[in-house]
Amino acid sequence: SKKAYFATVKLIYTIGYATSLIALIIAILIFCTFRRLLCMRTYVHINLFSSFILRGAAVFVKDAVLFADDSMNHCTVSTVLCKVAVAFFQYCVLANFFWLLLEGMYLQTLLVLSFTLEGKFFWWYTFIGWGMLSSSWPVHRTPPKQLARRFKN
Numbered sequence: 129s130k131k132a133y134f135a136t137v138k139l140i141y142t143i144g145y146a147t148s149l150i151a152l153i154i155a156i157l158i159f160c161t162f163r164r165l166l167c168m169r170t171y172v173h174i175n176l177f178s179s180f181i182l183r184g185a186a187v188f189v190k191d192a193v194l195f196a197d198d199s200m201n202h203c204t205v206s207t208v209l210c211k212v213a214v215a216f217f218q219y220c221v222l223a224n225f226f227w228l229l230l231e232g233m234y235l236q237t238l239l240v241l242s243f244t245l246e247g248k249f250f251w252w253y254t255f256i257g258w259g260m261l262s263s264s265w266p267v268h269r270t271p272p273k274q275l276a277r278r279f280k281n
Contacts (some may be wrong), residue, residue, distance in 0.1 A: 138191070145184045152177045152184075168250055172227075172234050175257055179220070179227040186220035189213055227257045 156177050159170050193213035230253045 176227040179224040183220040186217040
């Protein structure tokens with residue numbers, strides 16, 4: 129039936145996320161254990177891996193909050209905890225996409241600007257990856273009519 133199908137899908141993606149989290153944590157431990165591997169490239173990788181870990185953890189948190197009670201319809205009930213869990217999940221997804229963007233920007237920087245100092249770019253990457261989306265996120269979550277009223281006045 130439908131319920132059994134969705135339970136199977138949830139089990140499959142839970143196993144997938146758990147496997148991914150374990151592999152990512154092992155990768156970060158390897159980078160941090162072998163200090164000789166640390167350079168700008170690995171710092172960017174570590175932040176990218178951390179964003180994947182946060183995204184996986186956010187999926188588990190979201191599932192724990194939304195599917196905690198089988199007796200109610202989780203799509204129609206809107207509690208504060210539900211809103212916080214979904215907002216945290218959306219932040220983690222956005223951070224993950226920003227770190228994927230920054231990985232590409234870093235590779236482009238390596239290819240085009242291979243003779244510049246890469247250390248000066250790391251703080252910009254860090255700001256864009258973790259901080260910039262925090263400041264732009266409320267604007268994107270505001271309904272368009274509400275934005276139009278704000279800029280009209």
